[in-house]
Amino acid sequence: MGQRVLLILALLLFGHDFIHAQERLIEKGNEKFEAYSFSPAIDIYKKVLDKGYVSADLLRKLGNSYYYNADYKDAADTYKKLVADYSAEATPEDYFKYAQTLKSLGDYETSNSIMKKFIEVTKGDGRATAFTEDRDFMQEIKDNSGRYNIGPFEFNSPYSEFAPSFYKEGLIFSSDRDTGNFARYRHTWNAKDFLDLYVVNADSASINKVKKLGENVNTRLHESTSVVTKDGQTLYFTRNNIVDGKYVKDEQGIIRLKIFRAAMMEDGTWGEIEELPFNSDAYSIANPALSPDEKTLYFVSDMPGTFGESDLYMVTINQDRTFGTPQNLGPNINTEARETFPYITAGEILYFSSDGHPGLGGLDVFATKILRQDFTGKVLNVGEPVNSKGDDFTFIFNEELRTGYMASNREGGLGFDDIYSFTETKPLVFDCIQQVTGTVRDKITNEVLVGATVKVIDEENNELFSTITDSKGTYSLELDCNKGNFVRALMEGYIPFEEYIGISDGKPKIIDFYLERDRITAGFGDDLAKLLQLSTIYFDFDKYNIRKDSEVEIEKVIAAMEKYPSLKLKVNSHTDSRGAASYNLWLSQKRAESTINYMIKKGITNDRLVSEGYGETKLLNECADGVKCSASKHDINRRSEFIILE
Incomplete structure (x- = not known):
């Protein structure tokens, strides 16, 4: 009985010494591993495994040591044992590295199955998100190959x-x-x-x-x-x-x-x-x-x-x-x-x-x-x-x-x-979308052109797509910036204009188009204000000096006269019927004179301009003296005309 007890004690002491020796050896291997000295760490971990001492942490560090030394065959074998024998202790990173080693060995089928397990055990990992996206990555790699x-x-x-x-x-x-x-x-x-x-x-x-x-x-x-x-x-x-x-x-x-x-x-x-x-x-x-x-x-x-x-x-x-x-x-x-x-x-x-x-x-x-x-x-x-x-x-x-x-x-x-x-031999093609926005306007009046067409035309003169300007005269396009394209603006009655946009880095671009009329279909007696779609030229009550908001409209007339040097105009001013007729006649004449004086100061020679005030003598509606009319109806009669003389 005594010899049996001694034998058991000897075995226990031997086991204790064995475990303690392996722990010291693992500690030394871990020191090498933590110091990124993977080759010595591999040698130590293998000695421990050869003596039958194994754990999830030991397999993980041995597998990682192989992995970082690009020994993917031994890494795959080690990770395989880790996830099979210690699945409860296997981490998402263990599965990911195992899948990577299998790819390196060309075993894509098994790699994909391990990646599915990786997805199961992880949350919020970008690598899992990428793998689960509706994309065939192997096909993408194949498409990019051979370049x-x-x-x-x-x-x-x-x-x-x-x-x-x-x-x-x-x-x-x-x-x-x-x-x-x-x-x-x-x-x-x-x-x-x-x-x-x-x-x-x-x-x-x-x-x-x-x-x-x-x-x-x-x-x-x-x-x-x-x-x-x-x-x-x-x-x-x-x-x-x-x-x-x-x-x-x-x-x-x-x-x-x-x-x-x-x-x-x-x-x-x-x-x-x-x-x-x-x-x-x-x-x-x-x-x-x-x-x-x-x-x-x-x-x-x-x-x-x-x-x-x-x-x-x-x-x-x-x-x-x-x-x-x-x-x-x-x-x-x-x-x-x-x-x-x-x-x-x-x-x-x-x-x-x-x-x-x-x-x-x-x-x-x-x-x-x-x-x-x-x-x-x-x-x-x-x-x-x-x-x-x-x-x-x-x-x-x-x-x-x-x-x-x-x-x-x-x-x-x-x-x-x-x-x-x-x-x-062939460049990579990146998804490159360039945002192009802008407005289409009348070159003379600066008025936005609603319903203008903006086309995108490729370098082979093929129309790719088009859009229409909105109520503010604006448009928006998305172009493939890997290719050169023409952006063309068109509007009935105007000369089309286009701009070329070459291959770019995708930075947003603003293109404002200013279209010229193909011709001014006007002659003697026509009102240029209607042709240019001018807003009403307003004057303050009982005054005849040019207001700031009216200056904008008159500048459009000046631009037209600068573009067409032979153009001569008669500036007519009209009032509504409110007030004395004689006063309205005087006030309209002063307003007409004020208008041409403004234009002369801006560079239009006085031999191209004449003025006349008509007061309330040429009303456009029934709103004469004694007739009750709304303010909006009276406004129709308060107008300026720019009549073409030559």
Whole structure:
């Protein structure tokens, strides 16, 4: 009995020691995992699993370690065990990453089934919303495919090359070729794997032309993802958090990423290196890109307020080289996963990589049209062959030459990551709607033309659609700003006029049309006031000076006389029957004279104008002396006429 008790105690002590040893080993693996040192973490977690110790948290961290190292086969196997054996503890992110790994392996059918499970266990996640939208993403990707011819980059090595950026006649890119270390950075770098920046003339014929960018820029830690201003005088680049040659860790022991700025010195080297002021020791800032006008810096960060693992941000570069406040590009661009590696073309198309938007697996390259720093446009997957089942990233593009470069860890490469060159054979088509509004008016009178037709005609002279001006003479159109169109205004009795609107960035446009009459069908004795549809020219009671509201109407007559220099007019003034007839005759004459005096002051010569007052002698209705009439009927008789003499 005593020996049996001792055996049980020995087994209990052994079990306790075994569990305690595994816990210590897991704690060490977690330290590596939290420090983004995934390869050592994988080795430790595998040892624990081999000894039969397993948990949901262990499988999750092992699967994520594989995932961030782009080992999608082992990641998929690990996630499969996690969601099968520990479904009650599986998180939405576990299902999403599992679906992503299956895509990377080409198993889209199973991936879709896992995404449906992801939708079941999550609420309000943008990735789930996108997947449930009535859109066939795989068909969209297929439709966008075949637009690029991809070729090799002759300066790749058996190591890792990525992050190309245009520089002079060649490129700057990042590589670990000096260390032979195959680990790489995607979201946060492993501090033990060193990357440097290299420069090469892309037209060179020799690998010996590849040179390190310079000791001032490259350090013993990571340097990567760069952009140079058009004048070649300023370099922005990513580097590990390092101060006075020593790396700096945050409270979790992680060496974060920061963006630095360097100036070109007189001797042709980079110096005056400064850290950007919005960097932080608590989170990463990386992957700089510049807007076409170089007044905005785009970058990637996991700062507070980030939607997912990393988001795209922008910040204003002030004229004095200071910076504004960083702004998140918003939920249309950023998802709960990874958005990274931005690039903005001269035509303000934003390219970036993401594993949160629907893609082929891993990081895919996406594009969206920027409209006045509005990032709500449709996000397009650029399709194959740029995108693959692997990670595709650091896409740069010269729109004028239709050529560019990108990096990928796809199968068939020379190293872990490789740079590829490409030529675009057919541009992407973005949904681009431009709002065009305005009025249609008479060119002389400035009166709005109600019921005028406004047509949209394409460059092949095909009428696309038309609209009619409303009671205020206004119209509104929505044009496809990916195409050039003519907007034409027409009105019976007027000469049509049109304006061409070319391919644009979609900014709203206002076009007011001023149509000329095709001819003035008038002769001797006709009233120009009727032809021009003038409003009544009013005078204050018992006065004959021109009122402000009447000036507007008389200006229309002046415009007609300026347009037709041979036109001569007689200005007739009439009153109603109220008041003494002799007084009305005098008052109407003074009003007629006041009218032509106003016109003479505005430049019409007096030999083209005569005036006469008729008082109440030419009434238009029955409202004579002694007849009771409403005010509106009396108003009909209070009028001015501009009778054509010649």
